[in-house]
Amino acid sequence: MSEITIQVKFFGAFRKFGDSLNFSVPSGSTVAAAKTVIQKMLDGEKLVLDSVLSSHCTILQDNDILENDAELSILPPVCGG
């Protein structure tokens, strides 16, 4: 199974980790699996559990499949206004 490269941009409280994170997962991995990788790379950061991944204009569901290289964002709980 081929590997794909994911870049995840950080927002809000994730900014303490920098601007972004790059990692590889097998093509066909779920969004939930990608989040598990992210959490592991961020030393078990619990905020990942309450966060979602998104593409440029769409929030991804945990069971969505990642088939190709992608630029995503991880969005912690929001508080605008």
Place this chain on the structure above:
Amino acid sequence: MEPSSICARISSKPLNIQDAYDFVSDPAHGAVDVFIGAVRNHHEGQSVQGITYDVHEDLAKKTFEDICAEARKKWGGLKIYMAHYMGQLDVGGISVIIAVSSAHRVESFESCRYIIEELKKRSPIWKQEHYEHGLSQWLPGHSLRVAQQ
């Protein structure tokens, strides 16, 4: 939907109340309701010096457009201006402006309240409060895991 019925913006320039009023002003509309959010100088007992707003611009703009479209579907005939600031503001700075016009006041009041409440729950925007002595913290909020269910 007429393209001119919704204006959804993320801006790193100061928000302007007159811009909001000018956009929603309509000779057929006898009511304009405006909500303005500003930076407060206190939060849970702490003295706040300012707030930095972090925004996922593309997704926030799409979320604004979705919320406005929902409001127009629920109340009909609205003109809506929805703008949020991105960057750092001092106390008193305007972080958000929502203006809604309609033929009569009930639709404007109700839809304006709906829009700000949905913005707070669904828009990818985050606040970092700045306190005395250089301390800061990102505020907790609404998980989008809930919003998408």
